[in-house]
Amino acid sequence: MALPVHYMTVLQLPRWAIKDIERKCRGFLWKGQEEISGGHCLVSWRKVCSPIEKGGLGVKDLNLFGQALRLKWLAKSLEQKDRPWTLATFRPGSDVEEIFRSVAEHIIGDGVNTQFWTDNWTGKGCFAWRWPVLFSHVSRAKLTVADALIANRWVRRLQGALSNEALGEFFQLWDEVHDVSLQQMAKTIKWKLTVDGNFSVASAYDLFFIATEDCSYGDTLWHSRVPSRVRFFMWIALKGRCLTADNLAKRNWPHDAICSLCQHENEDCHYLLVSCDYTAAVWRKLRRWCNINIAIPAEDGMPLADWWIATRRRFQNTYRTDFDSLLMLICWLIWKERNTRIFQHIAKSVDRLADDINEEIAIWRAAGIFSQASE
Template sequence: QILCLRPLVKEHLIYKCGNGEHFSLWFDPWLHGDSVHALYGHMVMFEAGLSKHARVKEVIRDGEWCWPQAPCDVVELQQRVRSIPISTAPDSIHWDKVGEVFSTASAFHGIRQRFLSVDWHDIVWHSRRIPKHAFSLWLALRGAHRTKDKLLAIGVVHSTDCAFLCGETETLQHLFFQCPFSSMVWREVLLMCNIVRPLLSWADEVLWMSTHARGSAFHHTMRRLAFAATVYHLWIERNRRCFKNVFLPYQEIIRLVKQDV
């Protein structure tokens, strides 16, 4: 997968030719962003009579370009390189522009795909977040949790019954917070945050939190933390029941949420 990014990364690299000791004459993109081989093919190496391992320095004599006498492709190449200055400085590679210092951050921002910010960004990736809670909430918001309805579709399980034994089909929307078990947990957590309102569908809960848990006020931070902690501990309890056959009462889940927040 990383190697697939090579063409994309290439667009950000600038090869600045110096004394020619390090750049491949044929394969490095020192010629105005392209390699000689990419522009003229393999035949130019044969016509020039130079090894495929040749360095740029082999066509530099006394500070000037000095190509072998050869057919038209090499003559054209001689014309193209005249605008490239020769110096005694070593060859160098730059990121985006000459003199720019490379960093992993600049590389990441340079090659990543950019999308519009989502409304729920601030309730997940805020400065007070608990990393494992934020990650679990992010998965839920992306619809990435492998609930039983998804697992049934790919043949992993034979039943979609909710792990909280309510008899309903386990979906993301059901787990958060339409299931009687999870709704009891979430209702109590809301009360601890001094929020008294009916429970909403998952999409509406996210919208409500995105609207009413913004900013740096203490009660907004508590709401964000409580929301993420509830999603995290409900998902952990669901997995605990599925894989370990261990069942905690809803009061214990509330205690764990309170302890973390």
């Protein structure tokens, strides 16, 4: 796997190659096979590739990860100019270069290796972006800071009569650079996305998701102690993407629309795990057994994820992890009971399912999932 990573560090993978790799990844994730149909993909690949704190699985988006690696090439080529590979005539792409200019601040030093117009050497953005009208009058954009500041040489590179807007930008630029003094030191880069100012691929990759809303339960879910298959199920359930009747109908797959647990209402993820009378009865029994004075999900009327995060705050920190495990265990066994009724035509009473949950709690406690303090 090292070869593709080093390849993406320098060159962009062809789009067809990325699609082929991602298709095989989807097949492995959703069905354990190399090829699957779109109906088996319960969550879009874009969401799967989102970071955990954004509600995804943290699987790398190959296109975005490749851009982050090419940003590393630009950063290291400026930091390590004595290395032979920096002499290669390689450009990582205009999109990557624009991102780099906006996030990397050039500590100019003597200004010999810093571009006056296109490098972000003032920390406020490159001049070509900030004053595009004035930049349109520049005859030669390749001008170093050292050369530009000698007798205001950058002014002599302007051509044509300046419009009123261009004049306004000219005077703003003049005020910003006329007092700049250079120092006899090597140029360095300050990466704005890290505390220490050093470039990291992780911070560059996270930049692509900065506008995505944070997920309230992402870190809590994936740092819980429950088995991986239960966490994965819970992730799908909280997104409302389990193969309940509503989602089966969207795929035109055979299904019974009525909830198999209560036989009262049409089934979807929220109804099955929150509103169903059978599910509510299971929650009430567990509440009495655990002697926990909290409202069950059906009583609060909130989505399950919101109820989970709001309710866990009522516990002391030492008990929150146990509460997370209990929630997921109950949802998991309710889901298994639902499937047993559909595929095996065997039904358990509320009392029997509550007993099964208690037995499973004991097994999980022996495995270290529940703390001994929660007995």
